Amino acid sequence: MRKEYGLAARDLVDTLRYSSIKRRDFLRFCGVTAGLLGLSEAYIPKIAHAIEKGTKRPPVVWLNFASDTGCTESLIKATYPNAADLVLDILSVDYNETIMAAAGQQVEEILQKSLKDGNYILVIEGGIPTKHGYGMIAGKDMMDIAKEFAPKAIAILAVGSCATHGGVPAANPNPSAIKGVSAVLGDAYKGKIVNLDLCPVNVEVLVAVIVNYLLFKKLPELDVYGRPKTFYGQLIHDNCERRAHFDAGRFVERFGTEEEALGYCLYKMGCKGPMTYAPCPKILYNDRISWCIKAGAPCIGCGEQGWTDKFAGFYERLPDVSIPGFKGVEFTADKIGLAAGVATAVGIAAHAIASSKRIKKGGEE
Amino acid sequence: MPKKVQLKYEWNWAYRIEHWVHVASMIILVFTGFYIHWPFCLAKCPYCDFNRFLHFVSMYTLIIGLAIRVYMAFFSRFYADWKDFSIIQNIKGAPEMVAYYTFLKGEHKEYRKYNPLQAFTYLSWAGLIIIQALTGLALYTGDVFGLFSSQSAFGWINRLLGGEGFTRILHFLIMWYFIITAVVHVYMSLLQTLVKRDRTFQSMFTGYKLSSATGKKR
Numbered sequence: 001m002r003k004e005y006g007l008a009a010r011d012l013v014d015t016l017r018y019s020s021i022k023r024r025d026f027l028r029f030c031g032v033t034a035g036l037l038g039l040s041e042a043y044i045p046k047i048a049h050a051i052e053k054g055t056k057r058p059p060v061v062w063l064n065f066a067s068d069t070g071c072t073e074s075l076i077k078a079t080y081p082n083a084a085d086l087v088l089d090i091l092s093v094d095y096n097e098t099i100m101a102a103a104g105q106q107v108e109e110i111l112q113k114s115l116k117d118g119n120y121i122l123v124i125e126g127g128i129p130t131k132h133g134y135g136m137i138a139g140k141d142m143m144d145i146a147k148e149f150a151p152k153a154i155a156i157l158a159v160g161s162c163a164t165h166g167g168v169p170a171a172n173p174n175p176s177a178i179k180g181v182s183a184v185l186g187d188a189y190k191g192k193i194v195n196l197d198l199c200p201v202n203v204e205v206l207v208a209v210i211v212n213y214l215l216f217k218k219l220p221e222l223d224v225y226g227r228p229k230t231f232y233g234q235l236i237h238d239n240c241e242r243r244a245h246f247d248a249g250r251f252v253e254r255f256g257t258e259e260e261a262l263g264y265c266l267y268k269m270g271c272k273g274p275m276t277y278a279p280c281p282k283i284l285y286n287d288r289i290s291w292c293i294k295a296g297a298p299c300i301g302c303g304e305q306g307w308t309d310k311f312a313g314f315y316e317r318l319p320d321v322s323i324p325g326f327k328g329v330e331f332t333a334d335k336i337g338l339a340a341g342v343a344t345a346v347g348i349a350a351h352a353i354a355s356s357k358r359i360k361k362g363g364e365e
Numbered sequence: 366m367p368k369k370v371q372l373k374y375e376w377n378w379a380y381r382i383e384h385w386v387h388v389a390s391m392i393i394l395v396f397t398g399f400y401i402h403w404p405f406c407l408a409k410c411p412y413c414d415f416n417r418f419l420h421f422v423s424m425y426t427l428i429i430g431l432a433i434r435v436y437m438a439f440f441s442r443f444y445a446d447w448k449d450f451s452i453i454q455n456i457k458g459a460p461e462m463v464a465y466y467t468f469l470k471g472e473h474k475e476y477r478k479y480n481p482l483q484a485f486t487y488l489s490w491a492g493l494i495i496i497q498a499l500t501g502l503a504l505y506t507g508d509v510f511g512l513f514s515s516q517s518a519f520g521w522i523n524r525l526l527g528g529e530g531f532t533r534i535l536h537f538l539i540m541w542y543f544i545i546t547a548v549v550h551v552y553m554s555l556l557q558t559l560v561k562r563d564r565t566f567q568s569m570f571t572g573y574k575l576s577s578a579t580g581k582k583r
């Protein structure tokens with residue numbers, strides 16, 4: 001079924017007929033996307049037109065590397081109308097190992113054809129092992145596949161934390177030396193790679209970036225980490241629905257308490273919202289049903305570069321500090337401060353006692 | 366033999382006000398900083414937003430205070446003390462002071478205002494206040510003095526350090542440096558007062574210190 005659907009270039013009318021997407025739902029999707037991109041209502045027909053242009057849509061090649069496929073999961077579970085059809089057909093995903101029906105030889109053919117034609121939007125999900133033999137598809141190192149596909153892409157979207165900077169698979173000790181797409185492809189691709197941090201990627205953001213491309217033929221404005229400023233420009237803490245509790249000093253101290261049931265601020269439970277720039281409080285997840293903090297869990301900072309190591313432990317206020325040179329020895333900043341404070345107090349007391357002679361002498365003069 | 370002592374006007378009003386403004390803002394900063402680090406009051410008492418407001422206001426005060434202090438170091442008509450902070454001079458003098466404080470030596474050279482260890486500490490305070498201001502502003506999402514966006518001006522610091530989390534840790538640890546050195550500072554001034562009976566401690570209130578006429582002057 002899927003094979004017959006996704007591969008042939010078909011116009012939207014067919015797509016709509018086959019996949020039971022209602023016109024109204026489709027326009028609603030266009031409206032949501034316009035909102036995400038900060039465009040006025042007047043753009044809704046233009047977005048619809050850009051998506052409907054049929055065969056002229058650039059194909060999307062979706063490569064899966066070292067990850068748990070959570071971003072694909074996020075992609076096929078989210079967004080109305082009928083997410084799978086919308087994303088597969090309207091966005092013309094020509095190749096996605098996880099959800100395509102084809103296998104083996106067939107798949108390789110599709111992939112090679114896309115590569116030959118070029119001009120695709122390359123979506124990369126997952127980190128890239130930089131050691132030979134640590135992650136291979138069809139006998140090829142993932143790193144080589146990425147380098148093979150990158151040059152002919154019109155845009156490269158690194159989706160999810162694994163692809164942007166390594167994410168979970170790159171966490172210490174990272175035996176396969178996993179890196180993010182930007183790090184592997186190097187500076188030559190700067191400005192061409194859009195990093196969509198978050199674990200998993202927020203599919204509305206992903207779709208919005210692609211639609212933005214269809215509409216304006218360019219990528220959105222990026223910040224220094226290569227993330228679209230529109231989505232990654234604001235602190236979670238500044239948009240959080242529990243912020244009023246923070247400001248009023250109402251905190252959850254422990255899970256399973258009344259404070260938790262009342263939905264107080266999760267700052268003391270290690271919430272990294274004050275350190276994380278991501279669109280979660282605004283766009284939410286799962287068709288805008290919920291997101292981490294709404295669901296009662298502190299933000300663990302998955303939208304930031306360097307997560308997970310940088311934000312471990314997830315339920316601590318500050319990440320642990322390892323002392324350079326002492327591997328495995330970790331201190332919290334609190335302990336360091338306290339130790340220094342105690343040492344000072346002891347030092348002063350000792351010094352004062354030792355100085356008593358001088359003080360006495362001073363008194364006699 | 367009793368030494369001949371005389372009253373010496375050590376600190377004029379500007380130095381004293383400046384000192385106490387620093388003390389006040391530092392105490393508020395440390396207190397509110399600990400609160401931000403771990404809000405210890407519960408629902409019934411003070412507000413985080415007011416607490417943060419105090420923190421920001423005190424930091425602005427401290428920054429302005431430092432600017433004035435630096436100006437005074439060069440242009441004070443009472444006593445421009447920038448020469449006392451000469452790093453080379455102070456490196457030369459430091460071993461003797463360390464020896465004195467560790468009881469290896471009974472006496473030490475007299476200095477005009479600050480002995481080498483003091484000079485280094487105060488210099489480090491000036492430098493670290495600047496670093497605290499920068500890291501603080503990097504964590505701040507408002508507008509600096511209401512003029513320009515703090516994030517666009519100082520966000521690079523977070524990237525340099527590896528993220529907000531690390532900026533926060535650095536900011537926190539430097540606070541401990543201030544606490545420790547401030548405690549040592551108070552202890553030393555009390556010690557000096559007791560050993561030399563020269564009213565060093567009181568001089569920051571009254572402005573006057575006792576100075577022995579026989580003391581060697583540098």
Ligand code: SF4
Nearest residue numbers: 240243265266271273
């Ligand atoms: S739950 Fe987290 S992000 Fe929300 S207000 Fe509290 S600390 Fe900030």
Ligand code: SF4
Nearest residue numbers: 280292299300302303
């Ligand atoms: S709220 Fe925090 S942990 Fe949750 S998805 Fe957003 S950045 Fe990640």
